[in-house]
Amino acid sequence: MKQKVTNQARRKMLIGGAAAASTPLWLNVANAQADTIKIGFPTPLTGPFSAEAQDQVKAAELAIKEFNDAGGFNGRKAELLVRDDKLNPGEAATRTLELIEKDKVNYVVGSLSAATQLSINAVCKERKVLFNSISQSDAINEAKDWSVYTFHESLNPTMTAGAVARYSIPRYGKKIVFLTADYAYGHEMVRAFERAGKELGATTLADIRHPLGASDYSAFLPRIKALNPDILVLCNFGRDLVNAAKQCTDFGLKSSMKIVTPVLLYTARLAGGPEAFEGILGGTGYYWGLEDRIPTAKAFNDAFRKMYNGSVPSDYGALGYAGIKSVLASIKIAKSTETMKVVSAMENLKYDWYKGPEYYRKCDHQAVQTVIIVESKSKNMKDKYDVFNILTIEPTTEKNMRTCAELGHKA
Amino acid sequence: MTGLTFELLCMQLLTGIALGSIYALLALGLCLIFGMLNVVNFAHGAFFMVGAFLGVYFLGVTGNFWFSLVLTPLLTGCLGLLTERFLVRPLYGRGLDYPLLLTFGLSYVLIEVMRVTFGIEGLPSITPDGLGGSINVGIGYFPKYRLFLIGATALIILGVWFLIQKTRYGLIIKAGAADQEIVKVLGVDIAKVWLLVFGLGCAIAGLSGILASPTRSVNPEMGVPILAESFVVTVVGGMGSPVGAVVAGLLVGVVYSMTSLFFPDLAELSIFVLMAVVLLIRPQGLFGKAGAMG
Numbered sequence: 154m155k156q157k158v159t160n161q162a163r164r165k166m167l168i169g170g171a172a173a174a175s176t177p178l179w180l181n182v183a184n185a186q187a188d189t190i191k192i193g194f195p196t197p198l199t200g201p202f203s204a205e206a207q208d209q210v211k212a213a214e215l216a217i218k219e220f221n222d223a224g225g226f227n228g229r230k231a232e233l234l235v236r237d238d239k240l241n242p243g244e245a246a247t248r249t250l251e252l253i254e255k256d257k258v259n260y261v262v263g264s265l266s267a268a269t270q271l272s273i274n275a276v277c278k279e280r281k282v283l284f285n286s287i288s289q290s291d292a293i294n295e296a297k298d299w300s301v302y303t304f305h306e307s308l309n310p311t312m313t314a315g316a317v318a319r320y321s322i323p324r325y326g327k328k329i330v331f332l333t334a335d336y337a338y339g340h341e342m343v344r345a346f347e348r349a350g351k352e353l354g355a356t357t358l359a360d361i362r363h364p365l366g367a368s369d370y371s372a373f374l375p376r377i378k379a380l381n382p383d384i385l386v387l388c389n390f391g392r393d394l395v396n397a398a399k400q401c402t403d404f405g406l407k408s409s410m411k412i413v414t415p416v417l418l419y420t421a422r423l424a425g426g427p428e429a430f431e432g433i434l435g436g437t438g439y440y441w442g443l444e445d446r447i448p449t450a451k452a453f454n455d456a457f458r459k460m461y462n463g464s465v466p467s468d469y470g471a472l473g474y475a476g477i478k479s480v481l482a483s484i485k486i487a488k489s490t491e492t493m494k495v496v497s498a499m500e501n502l503k504y505d506w507y508k509g510p511e512y513y514r515k516c517d518h519q520a521v522q523t524v525i526i527v528e529s530k531s532k533n534m535k536d537k538y539d540v541f542n543i544l545t546i547e548p549t550t551e552k553n554m555r556t557c558a559e560l561g562h563k564a
Numbered sequence: 565m566t567g568l569t570f571e572l573l574c575m576q577l578l579t580g581i582a583l584g585s586i587y588a589l590l591a592l593g594l595c596l597i598f599g600m601l602n603v604v605n606f607a608h609g610a611f612f613m614v615g616a617f618l619g620v621y622f623l624g625v626t627g628n629f630w631f632s633l634v635l636t637p638l639l640t641g642c643l644g645l646l647t648e649r650f651l652v653r654p655l656y657g658r659g660l661d662y663p664l665l666l667t668f669g670l671s672y673v674l675i676e677v678m679r680v681t682f683g684i685e686g687l688p689s690i691t692p693d694g695l696g697g698s699i700n701v702g703i704g705y706f707p708k709y710r711l712f713l714i715g716a717t718a719l720i721i722l723g724v725w726f727l728i729q730k731t732r733y734g735l736i737i738k739a740g741a742a743d744q745e746i747v748k749v750l751g752v753d754i755a756k757v758w759l760l761v762f763g764l765g766c767a768i769a770g771l772s773g774i775l776a777s778p779t780r781s782v783n784p785e786m787g788v789p790i791l792a793e794s795f796v797v798t799v800v801g802g803m804g805s806p807v808g809a810v811v812a813g814l815l816v817g818v819v820y821s822m823t824s825l826f827f828p829d830l831a832e833l834s835i836f837v838l839m840a841v842v843l844l845i846r847p848q849g850l851f852g853k854a855g856a857m858g
Contacts (some may be wrong), residue, residue, distance in 0.1 A: 186835065198684075200785065201685070201783075201785070203684045204684060328567050362828055362829045364831070364832045366789065367832070368780045368781075368790070369779065369780060369791060371710070372820055372825070374579070375572055376572065376824075378575075378704070379572045393784060396781050399689075399779075399780070399781065403696075403697075403707040403709065403710070404706075405780070406698070423685070424688060425688060425781065426689075428696075429688075514747040
């Protein structure tokens with residue numbers, strides 16, 4: 154983490170130095186820099202979700218660059234201040250507080266874990282700083298955690314796990330076993346899957362909890378096999394999911410049950426390889442292959458490819474991009490950087506940054522958006538980026554979300 | 565719990581033994597180094613991680629698992645030799661804490677080196693040809709690779725046992741652990757013995773890394789949790805006792821596995837409970853001599 158900060162400081166110094174050397178108007182440059190729009194970006198650069206976090210930063214930098222290349226806001230440029238929260242809620246709160254008090258950031262975007270985003274949200278709520286969360290959580294939109302400063306760009310477990318349940322239960326069967334990472338997000342995924350499953354007549358045979366960051370799941374697998382469910386739902390994420398998928402494959406679970414996961418990530422699939430993930434299906438907010446049918450996805454991919462050597466953005470990367478885009482676009486609409494004006498501009502924003510039309514629901518600031526159901530493939534892959542088949546896209550609708558009243562908001 | 569069958573219990577036991585093999589192997593390396601040099605090697609998990617990375621890398625380059633199974637421990641062993649010669653050796657005679665802190669720092673350096681070299685995402689691990697899939701073992705299907713893992717571990721442990729019990733080198737190692745003064749007086753260059761034992765310990769750590777890699781993802785932080793678990797194993801077995809390391813390694817694997825069956829939430833905790841219970845009854849561990857830490 155320390156190294157990241159110094160790297161950044163060094164990079165800033167280099168950029169500053171280059172600017173000073175190359176232009177005679179360096180005094181103006183220095184003034185303009187002092188007046189940048191600062192966006193704090195806490196995210197777990199180290200730890201089991203680091204691959205996803207790195208991609209968030211890359212795409213966020215792209216959004217910042219696009220804003221600055223377009224002239225910024227009245228000549229004011231935007232700047233990203235990335236901090237490593239180490240996937241630890243306490244660390245995340247400390248870093249966020251530092252960003253707000255010491256670095257004087259105007260807004261906070263970021264996070265990657267249900268628990269850290271709640272702690273970041275708590276700090277932002279108290280300091281009245283706008284926070285656009287780009288990680289999945291159900292709790293963050295509920296009245297007790299939510300504040301008018303809270304926005305949730307990401308999908309939430311109700312939307313993703315629900316969509317996966319609605320897709321898989323009619324096709325594969327009603328007996329369900331969960332293998333769940335024992336933390337807030339894992340529990341939320343189970344709850345959401347069961348909520349959607351209930352309407353379809355599904356029953357839960359077992360919900361087996363494992364500690365977050367367990368590296369070997371083999372000890373849970375004989376029992377799962379003996380329970381013989383129709384569907385095994387892997388409610389874990391990042392490296393946990395990679396290991397679990399790999400070991401389920403090794404133990405031959407796929408021959409007797411369908412394995413699904415509420416959130417099937419591009420990065421996890423790359424890390425795990427085609428064999429481990431073969432046939433596993435799941436929900437996601439974005440897959441670069443959408444570019445065949447959605448023009449904004451094509452534009453986003455192309456810009457990302459150009460900036461990062463032909464690589465394509467991941468799902469969580471896309472959230473980093475959209476999270477920053479929404480805030481910066483709202484500043485332009487509000488014609489002000491004042492937090493409350495930006496908040497109301499964001500509430501009325503209708504946007505399409507990368508995956509089709511979206512908007513933030515008024516009562517809880519949840520981004521209403523599509524859920525993409527993808528299946529991992531192991532054959533006929535065009536290149537290393539070609540990892541998923543898009544099975545279906547569940548359309549943008551508030552119908553599948555919990556109602557505002559359910560979340561405790563007054564209408 | 566409903567549906568508890570004999571097959572399920574056996575399967576769970578087998579799973580536990582496969583899990584325990586890696587613990588046993590890692591703890592064996594740890595305790596060789598401790599028993600002989602009185603060094604608590606906190607970089608052991610990092611050597612395990614380095615072994616996994618190198619193994620997967622060589623496997624990717626050469627396509628030959630057996631080749632990388634030989635090359636990897638040689639390289640981590642050499643890394644161990646360098647570590648002992650240039651980092652650990654200057655600290656002998658300063659008690660347990662100096663080498664402990666040094667190796668702790670070294671583990672962070674190794675993690676960072678792997679992050680810079682291979683990226684933070686790590687490498688997708690590869691199951692060697694012919695060992696993928698599962699096979700019917702009479703009580704149900706079990707992954708072929710994990711059976712191989714149990715066999716390979718048993719062979720390595722036998723090899724180490726043979727080295728210590730049946731060879732002249734083993735005699736020197738045992739004598740050195742018992743009384744280094746006398747061994748020195750007898751004209752043995754004890755410094756060289758320490759060097760080789762440290763290298764051997766690290767080679768075993770690297771070997772367990774590559775052996776474990778097809779069962780889990782290979783990433784820079786993979787050595788951190790398993791180090792804690794191998795220390796539990798070493799303590800349960802008795803610090804410095806190779807037999808204890810092996811027995812306790814398997815025991816921890818089986819306890820973890822059985823707890824997972826009945827109380828999955830407590831699986832992680834179970835091995836620490838086991839450690840606490842053992843320490844209450846036998847403070848020196850199952851096979852340890854009293855006062856080994858002194």
